[in-house]
Amino acid sequence: MAEQGAEAGGPPAWGGPPWRRWHGGGPPWWNRPDGDETRPRWPWRSTVAFTVFVLVGSNAAAELRKDDRAELDLFARVLLLVGAALLLWRWRRPVLVAFGTVATAMVYLGAGYPYGPVFLTVAIGCFSAIVAGHRKAAWTAMGALWVGHVLVAHWLFRWLPPGGDDAAGWGQETVVVTWGVAIVALSELARTRREQWARERAERAQAARRRADEERLRIARELHDVLAHSISVINVQAGVGLALLDSDPEQARTALITIKAAGKEALGEVRQVLDTLRTPGDAPRTPAPGLDRLPELVEQAAGAGLTVEVEGETPKLPPGTDLAAFRIVQEALTNVVRHSGARHVRVELDHDGRELRLRIDDDGPATGTDVGGGNGLVGMRERAAALGGTIEAGPRADGGFGVLAVLPVRAPREVEEDR
Template identity: 35%
Template sequence: MSDPFPTLAPVTASPDLDQWRRPGPTPEQRRVDVLIGVAVTALTLLNMTLATSAGALVFGRVPALPEQIFWTVLIALPLCWRRRFPEAVAIVVSAAFIGGQIRAAPEQQLTAWVLFAAIYALGAWGRDRRRAKWIRVGIIAAMFLWLFTSLAIGLIRGPLPEFSNTSGFLPPLLAVIVNSLLVNVLLFGAAYFFGETAWTAARREHQLELQAEELRASQAEARELAVADERLRIARELHDVVAHHVSVMGVQASAGRRVLDKDPAKARAALESVELSARTAVDELRRMLSLLRQSGDAVEVAGGGVDRLDDLLANAREAGLETKLGVYGDPVELPESLSQAIYRIVQEALTNTIKHASATTVDLRIRYLANEVEIDVTDDGRSVLAGQRTGGMGLIGMRERVTAHDGVLETGPANDGGPSRRGFRVRARFPLARVAVDA
């Protein structure tokens, strides 16, 4: 049959759908079927009584009353199990329907609709689709065979009925035959079509449930990924905020301890620097936690931008480094996210220099080129510690920030592996074309 829902997307072939069988009726549906079957049986018996009382006998004769009741109940009562055992009900009803006609059972109106319901139920609830199809085809073929057989027997036995008051242009007998064929084609065709449509609708409902379950699983996975990304972002921000200031505090505290007895003034200055760094770290942590508590979409934790690079260099000078800053090219306004990424990369590079390099000088250069902006942080420390200086969260955080802006990160010896093995470089390049679009 053609798809009764042509506007819907085709059912995706999958192992689950290919093996799908419609679940049996629920207990509530079974109770409803029993009530409907009993009600239809009672109504059919009433109609049988009315037909015999009015003399509306299709075959001109009737069997004994017990036999009339037998055929009527045998046809109608199986509807109580039409959804639970659709194949057996369809076969029993169709066989009883033909048997009742052979025995001239008087009730022919409601029993025809009972046959319709049985064929429909088999199409809508049959578990084995191949078997359900061939059983329906066999029942319909048997019904038409019985129709032609009964017409032939009627013509052979004769005499032909008298058709009075005819006014059409067709022969009366031909009109009766054609009418019977059309009515039966409509009855059985509709039963087959609507049964198939109901089963297809149930299968599509099952497909939608599968898709909804997949969507829920996908949403749950997306939420888990979002949580993981947020945790990674928080870890990166905590690392950037805490590591830099704690490193400066450690250097200053060590310097203050060494000169505490010899030069109290220098020791006091070192302690003041430790205090200032601690306050700055606490302020940044408080700002970050405040932003994390905000409702709505995830926000990028503010910490600084290109305009605050001087503060980082000031901290480096307080830690005992000689700093240089060079800006080349025409500065352009950068998006806040990129400006903060540059700030964090420089902060991490300076932190690594303070912690690992034993350097005396650090050189920060910002180059605004035609199509990109470049950040270059170079020190004169020990490049042999490159593995330590670029490991852990520091390098991961820098690469994530650079990758997020389609940039390129380079880390390694500043002298390209020369004989002195001195100096280390962190260089990041960000495309300006995309920056301009984002801005």
């Protein structure tokens, strides 16, 4: 992930908790003010601060070691300015900055100038390279710094200013190595945390997309069940009304009344579904339908020419299971109206305290339309699967079509806890 961002020449994909999550995925100075996030902004403020610190600190170090190191001159200050100015490119060209700061630091030390915060630019340059994913380049730059320091301090010092300088002690090399290891370790920790935050951010985004997809699927399934049933009833009654308009106006009037009632009910349920979109998180204004409205389905089916016989008592169910059971019965009756020539349907309810068994059988015959080719059975299976239940549907051996739904009354987790 980090390597991809580095290869693209762009910023690393910063993530993290809210107090570290900046707009566009980078530090606050990262995104351009014109909205172009393909290139980072220039870190002027931090670079100016580093430059001032390096110059002031180097002057202080020169005062402390004026007797045994070369005096800061124009060339020294130019080197310090160049090393600090390179930090402006630390997010755009991290490898160049890492090696550039090391090179300026080595020239500075080789010229005999006093030790001081000149190493700060090296630390920041290598830190930026590691965090951007250029680990090998940063390690190589740090290794080159140590090798160059060994050469200057223990061999080349004879020919380099200041005159009469002695070789540095090997204990000083231990300090340099420790300092380099600390910088690399801190950089690797920052890189690891950044990648972890980026993964967490991607997982949260994926979870949000999954929840949105599930919600869209739920709403689509709900609208399908509502509209398919109501439109099927309206279609049948419209056909009856047209057929009897001249010969039996009173019966045609009854069909029109049924159409009006079915349309009003469909509008009410569609409005209830849409309300959940307009006010997410709010409690619904009307209760979700359940098996207590089974008599309404029976009455509507009777208006479509079906005789529905209900066996078993309507149990008290949790809202989710109650809604799923109602929609399964509704969809099964809709399929009978649309795809079957049956005139009799039997609905059996069997509840044992742990699961609800719903059986909807019609006496056929099928009209030749593929009952499994639409979204009805798919929606029923999805509703049952969401509760941990099952759906079996298919032609019966003695003719007709049957649907068997088994729905757990409690969530699967609660059942496992009882076991």
